[in-house]
Amino acid sequence: MSTQVTAATQLSTVGVEELEETPRPRSRRPGPRKPLGRLVLNICAFIVVVASVFPVYWMVNMSLTPSNKIISRTPSLIPLEFTFQNYVTAWTREAAPGQTDFPHALMTSSIVTGGVILVTLLFAFLAAVAVARFHFKGRVGFIVAVLIVQMIPGEAMMFTIYGMIDDWRLMNTMLGLGIVYVAAVVPFTIWTLRGFVSGVPADLEEAAMIDGCTKSQAFWKVTFPLLAPGLVSTGIFAFIQSWNEFTMALLLMKGYNLTLPTWLNSFQSATSATNWGAVMAGSTLIAIPVVIFFLIVQGRMTGGLVSGAVKG
Known part of the structure; x- marks a missing residue:
């Protein structure tokens, strides 16, 4: 019995010595901070x-x-x-005969911009879904055409656009200006939404169809909520582009149908000094709707991201 106890004691002693001799892995310490780089x-x-x-x-x-x-x-x-007199001057400034004032320019810009956002999102959304979800003949050519159109600056086609709108008898109309804005914004919107649609796995729709949904129900209940942030982002782009555009509005609109950027240009006169205080006040009034729109849509975009992550 004593021999067994002694042998066990020796084995335990040898095991302890081996454990002590075995090098322990060093714990990773956080590297030194670099305050200068930060x-x-x-x-x-x-x-x-x-x-x-x-x-x-x-x-x-x-x-x-x-x-x-x-x-x-x-x-x-x-x-x-x-x-605050500059704001009063900008808002109540009496327009020259045949020219517009701020309230009417605000209404013109709001109608044109709202119509451009709705039409652009509708067409771009359908085109993005078709390009990302379906494989049809001419798909690659369509994508390349969208990229090429997007690369061409609008100023390079000013005379062509002017002649086309004039032939359609849409000069100095909100419809003609809206068509030009939609044509300018749609290519970028299609390309952006295509990335959002491609980022949503098609397996989600297939799983919903297995659970009993039809193909349309699976798309609207599963895929569409995940695409809401993309629609909001592209809607912001369409809003800013249409609201702040100046060149085409100056080319196609005149008289009493000016938009806000072209209305602001009417403060300059060759016979009198420019009222820079009123110009700055008008610029601030033009920027306020953009800020309000972004603040409203930003919360919806964040909510759509969280909602889509939970539903997915």
Whole structure:
């Protein structure tokens, strides 16, 4: 019995010695932080933010500054003597005979932009689903054509567009301007939505069809909610492009049917000094709907992303 105990003790001692001699794996320690690199990145980010925000701030600052202070040689970064008269002037400015005023220009831009968003999303959504989900003859050629059309600048086709709209008797009409905007925005929207549709696996629809849904029900109940963020993103692009477009609106619209960017251009006159305070106030009024639209749609886009992830 004592011999067995001694042997067991020796074995345990040898095992402990082997464990002690076996090198233990070193724990990974977090690498040293690089405060200098992070500081440089923060400085670069701050410079980018200031360069992006300062023009907007300066526009709002000048819109609240009296006219006699705007042309001063020492402009102030903070409007110490601010006034809202520039906004009153921009809103109630009496248009020249045959020209538009701000309320009518706002209505024209709103109607054209709203129509462009609806028509663009409808056509682009159907085309993106067809390109991403179906394999038909001429599919690759259609995608290449979309890319080529997107690369051509609109200014290169100004005379062609002018002649075509004039032949259709749509000059100086919201319908003619809306057709031009839709043609300009649809290619990019199709290409963007195609990526969203391709990112949604077709297996989700097949699983829904196994559970008893028809093909259309599976698409609208499973795939479409996942595509909502893409529709919102492309809708924002279509809104900004249509709302801020100037060249085609200046070419096709005149008189009482001006949009907001072309209405703002009417402040310049060859016979009188430009009221820069009213111009800055008008620019701020034009930018406010864009900010409001983005704030409303941003929450919907985030909600669509979360909802799509849960449903998927």
